Amino acid sequence: MSAPGTVAAPALSVRGLVKEFPAPSGGGARFRAVDGLDLAVRPGSCLGLLGPNGAGKSTTMRMITGLARPDRGSIEVFGLDVATEPKRARAQMGVVPQEENLDFDLTARQNLEITAALQRIPRRSRAAAIDAALAVAQLEEKQKVKVGKLSGGMKRRLLIARGLIHSPRLVLLDEPTVGLDPQVRSELWTLIDKLRSEGVAVLMSTHYIEEAERLADDVAVVAKGRVVATGTPAALRAAHVGEQALEYYGPPERLEAVESLAARAGAATRRTGPAVSVLRAEALHVDVREEMRAAALGAPLERVATLEDVFVLLTGEQVG
Numbered sequence: 001m002s003a004p005g006t007v008a009a010p011a012l013s014v015r016g017l018v019k020e021f022p023a024p025s026g027g028g029a030r031f032r033a034v035d036g037l038d039l040a041v042r043p044g045s046c047l048g049l050l051g052p053n054g055a056g057k058s059t060t061m062r063m064i065t066g067l068a069r070p071d072r073g074s075i076e077v078f079g080l081d082v083a084t085e086p087k088r089a090r091a092q093m094g095v096v097p098q099e100e101n102l103d104f105d106l107t108a109r110q111n112l113e114i115t116a117a118l119q120r121i122p123r124r125s126r127a128a129a130i131d132a133a134l135a136v137a138q139l140e141e142k143q144k145v146k147v148g149k150l151s152g153g154m155k156r157r158l159l160i161a162r163g164l165i166h167s168p169r170l171v172l173l174d175e176p177t178v179g180l181d182p183q184v185r186s187e188l189w190t191l192i193d194k195l196r197s198e199g200v201a202v203l204m205s206t207h208y209i210e211e212a213e214r215l216a217d218d219v220a221v222v223a224k225g226r227v228v229a230t231g232t233p234a235a236l237r238a239a240h241v242g243e244q245a246l247e248y249y250g251p252p253e254r255l256e257a258v259e260s261l262a263a264r265a266g267a268a269t270r271r272t273g274p275a276v277s278v279l280r281a282e283a284l285h286v287d288v289r290e291e292m293r294a295a296a297l298g299a300p301l302e303r304v305a306t307l308e309d310v311f312v313l314l315t316g317e318q319v320g
């Protein structure tokens with residue numbers, strides 16, 4: 001709790017973050033995987049870091065958790081500078097990595113016992129901390145099962161339990177549901193949503209639009225190492241793609257004709273597989289709609305504009 005009249009520090013504040021690597025072309029050249037990235041996570045909220053593969057999300061996560069050192073920029077967790085106060089800053093953070101780096105020969109509980117010791121949780125409160133983490137992850141009944149025998153979804157829940165063992169106020173989730181089937185994914189969404197409703201701040205990287213849309217209060221769209229847009233999903237839609245999209249189907253030359261009519265009318269378009277979508281269609285003059293219909297030789301499908309439209313428009317990438 002902050003004192004009356006004071007402004008609470010953001011759960012996470014990232015400013016001007018830069019990370020360079022040797023360029024794949026070699027010859028001593030370097031490229032910027034993260035290129036002046038800014039982020040802010042409000043206490044108790046979930047920020048979704050949404051970007052295509054290679055956008056720099058994992059590298060950013062690694063710098064926040066101290067696994068990689070930034071070339072430039074600052075990272076503060078509840079006002080604590082990660083560079084100058086790494087221990088205190090890290091104590092506020094729970095980290096849930098993408099890869100399953102659990103010990104498969106030990107039970108779920110034994111894995112958590114190791115983490116509790118590493119996190120220096122006092123011996124007398126370890127059992128209670130482990131019980132609480134198992135309860136959040138709904139793994140009480142599986143605590144004596146060897147990790148190698150758990151399903152993919154259970155392993156992922158155990159990773160989350162492990163990240164929560166020291167009751168952090170900020171949790172970092174790197175692609176929390178990648179590779180899981182839809183039912184398991186939705187179980188994890190319920191778990192993450194519960195965390196947030198209990199006041200834990202969450203930074204979650206994902207390349208699943210639906211995941212960002214369902215869980216994130218704010219979304220930061222990342223492309224080529226930079227945040228290209230940030231806001232609530234609704235604000236991002238309003239700012240970039242409007243309310244309605246018209247989807248035209250037809251042979252390539254017809255779609256190109258629709259695209260040039262849209263360009264002339266100042267409307268953005270995106271390709272969706274075999275179709276072209278004209279965005280912010282609610283603003284199109286009725287005559288332009290008629291010309292497009294004639295060019296496409298048929299009526300379009302009318303649909304609501306989505307966060308996926310924003311993502312494709314801003315990153316130039318199809319949804320993976």
Ligand SMILES: Nc1ncnc2c1ncn2[C@@H]1O[C@H](COP(=O)(O)OP(=O)(O)OP(=O)(O)O)[C@@H](O)[C@H]1O
Nearest residue numbers: 021022033051052053054055056057058059060207
């Ligand atoms: N240690 C490294 N050495 C060289 N290049 C790296 C290293 N780590 C990441 N990169 C490169 O930096 C860029 C950003 O990678 P990063 O993994 O951060 O992206 P991402 O958005 O997390 O994508 P993904 O979802 O595929 O993990 C990529 O081009 C990647 O190949």
